[in-house]
Amino acid sequence: MVCAEPKPGLHHLFRVRPYDLAATLDSGQAFRWTQSSGSWTGVVGGRWVRLRSCAEGIAAETAAPVKDWGWLGDYLQVQVDLNRVLDTLPPHPQLASALTQHRGLRLLRQDPWECLASFILSSTKQIKQIKQIVERLCREHGDRVPTPATEPEAWSFPVAGRVADLRETDLRAMGMGFRAPHLLRAAQAVASGSMDLEGLKRLSLAEARASLMNLPGVGRKIADCVLLFSLGFDEAFPVDVWVMRALKSAWFPNRSPSLKELVRFSESHFGPHAGYAQQYLFHQARSNSSFPRLKVIT
DNA sequence: GTCCAGGTTCACG
DNA sequence: CGTGAACATGGA
Numbered sequence: 001m002v003c004a005e006p007k008p009g010l011h012h013l014f015r016v017r018p019y020d021l022a023a024t025l026d027s028g029q030a031f032r033w034t035q036s037s038g039s040w041t042g043v044v045g046g047r048w049v050r051l052r053s054c055a056e057g058i059a060a061e062t063a064a065p066v067k068d069w070g071w072l073g074d075y076l077q078v079q080v081d082l083n084r085v086l087d088t089l090p091p092h093p094q095l096a097s098a099l100t101q102h103r104g105l106r107l108l109r110q111d112p113w114e115c116l117a118s119f120i121l122s123s124t125k126q127i128k129q130i131k132q133i134v135e136r137l138c139r140e141h142g143d144r145v146p147t148p149a150t151e152p153e154a155w156s157f158p159v160a161g162r163v164a165d166l167r168e169t170d171l172r173a174m175g176m177g178f179r180a181p182h183l184l185r186a187a188q189a190v191a192s193g194s195m196d197l198e199g200l201k202r203l204s205l206a207e208a209r210a211s212l213m214n215l216p217g218v219g220r221k222i223a224d225c226v227l228l229f230s231l232g233f234d235e236a237f238p239v240d241v242w243v244m245r246a247l248k249s250a251w252f253p254n255r256s257p258s259l260k261e262l263v264r265f266s267e268s269h270f271g272p273h274a275g276y277a278q279q280y281l282f283h284q285a286r287s288n289s290s291f292p293r294l295k296v297i298t
Numbered sequence: 299g300t301c302c303a304g305g306t307t308c309a310c311g
Numbered sequence: 312c313g314t315g316a317a318c319a320t321g322g323a
Binding site: 028029119122123124125126127128129130136178179182216217218219220221222224238239240241242243282 | 302303305306307308
């Protein structure tokens with residue numbers, strides 16, 4: 001695939017491998033990427049971005065000139081030596097199969113507020129619905145961001161202060177249901193500074209997790225998503241229904257451990273980059289069974 | 299119409 | 312400490 005770079009400042013090539021862009025952007029960690037004719041469009045750091053994977057790595061395109069592409073490289077985690085990270089995971093047939101099948105799937109480094117808000121909205125919702133509700137929140141309360149003339153409009157994710165100024169009824173009107181008060185409280189906490197998301201990076205995993213779990217509507221699973229997908233805690237290991245099934249079938253085929261036991265198991269079994277194992281297991285579980293897009297017609 | 303979705307919380311035994 | 316139900320909404 002060719003990665004031509006006609007307009008200086010609007011294009012950049014990240015030389016990185018392996019990188020499975022589709023798996024990474026569509027594996028349920030971020031909710032704002034859409035695929036169209038082989039490329040992916042989204043909004044990162046208030047900028048419209050289009051990404052395409054090519055032989056050398058990832059070709060990026062923006063709508064406005066960019067001098068320093070660090071913000072995007074950081075988001076995409078292109079500096080991570082993925083093979084070395086994956087080498088630290090314990091050997092196990094099912095996990096090895098996931099690593100082989102989807103090698104190149106990476107963890108992103110998202111904006112903590114966007115990540116927290118998105119996962120507060122995620123509870124007992126299908127990924128498709130999460131994408132819809134997040135997009136609606138952006139469209140109604142985010143800011144327009146510049147896009148190429150031929151592209152559809154795009155909006156930034158609304159800052160916490162913007163959401164904090166809304167009322168619960170406004171949020172419920174967007175279809176958030178019982179999650180509405182949770183999102184509002186989180187927005188107020190972040191906007192007021194009583195919840196310092198960036199500051200959590202300086203705490204231990206347990207301390208940062210406990211802090212997040214003080215927010216209403218944020219339990220262990222959502223806290224771990226935020227820790228793993230936005231704050232750089234590679235050891236965080238969110239256990240949702242999919243990961244629970246994967247753990248049971250691969251490590252406990254003859255009985256049905258409780259969620260608590262599985263969480264305890266995950267804490268001691270996968271090592272310092274446990275979150276990568278989690279993401280591969282999650283993605284494989286969804287791809288193999290009922291990933292709607294990939295459902296095989298037999 | 300029924301079941302379930304990248305959960306959390308609270309009441310009850 | 313473990314289990315079960317409520318919580319809103321919409322896709323499959």
